[in-house]
Amino acid sequence: MRIAWLLLCLPHAALAAPWLRSEGVATSAQGDILYREVHWQREATEGAERWVLYQCPDGKPFARKHLPASARPQARGYSLEDRRSGQTAEVEAASDSVSISWKEDSGTEPRQRRLELPPDAVIDTGFDAAVRLHWPALLRGERITLPFLVPARQRYFPVQVRRTGPVRWQGIDAQAIEVSLDTWYGGIAPRLALVYATADRRLLEFRGTSNLRDARGSYPQVIVRFNAPPIGRSVSDWQQAWAHPLAERCAVTFR
Secondary structure, eight states, X not given: OHHHHHHHTOOHHHHHSOEEEEEEEEEOTTOOEEEEEEEEESSSSTTSOXXXXXXXXXXXXXXXXXXXXXXXGGGOOEEEEETTTTXXXXXXXXXXXXXXXXXXXXXXOOEEEEEEOOTTOEETTHHHHHHHHTHHHHHTTOOEEEEEEETTTXXXXXXXXXXXXXXEETTEEEEEEEEEESSOBTTBOSEEEEEEETTTOOEEEEEEEOSSOOTTSSOOEEEEEOOSOOEEEOHHHHHHHHTSOOOSOOOOXXX
């Protein structure tokens, strides 16, 4: 019902305009494909409404995420449904507070809490927007400390972001970014490695802990690569992709 409501509420202008689609492939350290992330956004602006569809290696979707348009893209709310694990999340961000409803798996009850929203807070994939927001400072060698919301723990944890240097990534001039966390918590690794294209500040690679649980109930270490920039697609392509039912399980594709 929620999917149908989202489809029906799209304005006519959004239906006519091409949307942007990009895809990231998540692999294990051994190179096995674990899942794919298919990202859709209504326009190229940072705060545009976004959708993410997580697919099994065979293309069947098992989870979906919706991020509403926001003037604060680094701290926007989101909704998540993972049919494979039963994990769900509803995070609603207002001007000065954030409301969290988190369900870890199909066997647990949702936990709810409301927190203050600091001006420099980062929520979920808003970290990507935060890197671009602080890009000049990072290139100057500054270390940026930000409060990162972890809905599973329903609190903020400080993360430190710094640029480690220029790199070449599949023939692209890029910048390596390191994210250090002060402690282990909630399935999040204490260190993440990111690569961003120098020219357009586009995320090329993520190395760290997935925010999705695997079939064993753990958060696997993944490498997610976005090999191509976003391309324009019709809204009917998005509607068709988003309307697919979610699978309850999927298998890993081995090399």
